[in-house]
Amino acid sequence: MRVSEAINSRRSMRVFTPEPVSKADVEWIVTNANRAASNGNLQPWKLHITMGKARQRLSAAILKAMDDGDSGPGAEYDVYPKEFTPVYDARRKLVGKQLYTLLNVPRGDAAGMLKQFRKNYDFFDAPVGMILCVERRMGNGQWIDCGIFLDQLMLLAREKGLHTCPQAAFSRYQHVVRRELKIPDDQVVICGLALGHADPDAVPNCLITERAPIQDFTTWHSE
Template sequence: MPANEALSVADALHRRRSVRAFSDRPVDRAVLARIFADAQRAPSGGNLQPWQVTVVTGARWERVKAAVAARIAMGRDGQQPEYDIYPRGLTDPWESRRFGVGEALYASLGIPREDKPGRLARFMENYRGFGAPVMLFLHCSRIMGPPQWADMGMWLQSVMLLLVEHGLASCPQECWAMYGATIRHELELGDDQILFTGLAIGHADAAAPVNQWPVPRAELDEVIDWQGF
């Protein structure tokens, strides 16, 4: 979508998707600064604005990827999880949704379930940001609780929709929280910070099949209970 094309909030919501293949086209820092300035209008309880953000590109981004790759090579011993990305003991309908979207993603790439090496290789693209030239790391003080984490989510959604408005794409990636200590070290963050998520930012590779498959959403009657109408 051209950056100057007018669109509604609903348009941006429908056009936004988690892009998993980016071009190497650079992103203008001035455009990102404008997006972040607008995103500061996101709501937060008590106006705390708990989000803290580190944005990397170039050599700095390459160093982060290399440091995390070294931890991944250590296997489970290399993991440094900040929190449980998914609830333990996840049940339906949530487990089915999670499984279903994963299978649809691999199907779009032509990687069957029995191709374990192929799936692992594709999974590792998470830790390369799917080729995105910019990575945003969203973190906050450890004193913050669930309400402030919800505030960070609202800020993040605001950024993702504004990126669409400016002709850019993104992919939120909580997977980086599996190596929180390494990322804090590379970004020179204090241990008082906890990493929430990464956000890959760039220009989508529109021709990539992984960016074209339809991502399902639950029907309204699964999530909305109308009362008093």
């Protein structure tokens, strides 16, 4: 698979099949993703991989915390900007509308939206659930490095015929993730990543988000 094919076929999948993913394939993906660029070659990413019963326990623990009203301290970083300018707010609202329209969840259906949101914590039934962390002593540059590493994981998954879904939602329940996976206090939970075989016929997986034309964000300098 060409890199461009991996990029253009990658999208966030929200329904996975029960088909297992071998540990060997996961190791291959992670080993190759570890070639990701990082400033000063710090390689700051910390990855926690759950499969089988361990993944199920993590999901069950978070869903129980939700049911018990145990929201904990919340995320340790701002997932979104504190204020949205119109262009970014429009993009966020559009993708939400597109997704919930596909799911036949009308605007204002709080119960339907919550039901779909809870599926995040079951990794959308993917057999592999990853949690990406970084040491809190690291600077903003190392968060960029972790983003590069995350992207490599997703693209390499495509080479193996697999799909993924990056999930910032796990940062909300980082206190449960930390407890269940024994993540040290000196690590910040950045996000989760579902990995597995996507169901091509599932309605949510038909969503292909729009992208802005390059002239919207590119400035050329030639003289």
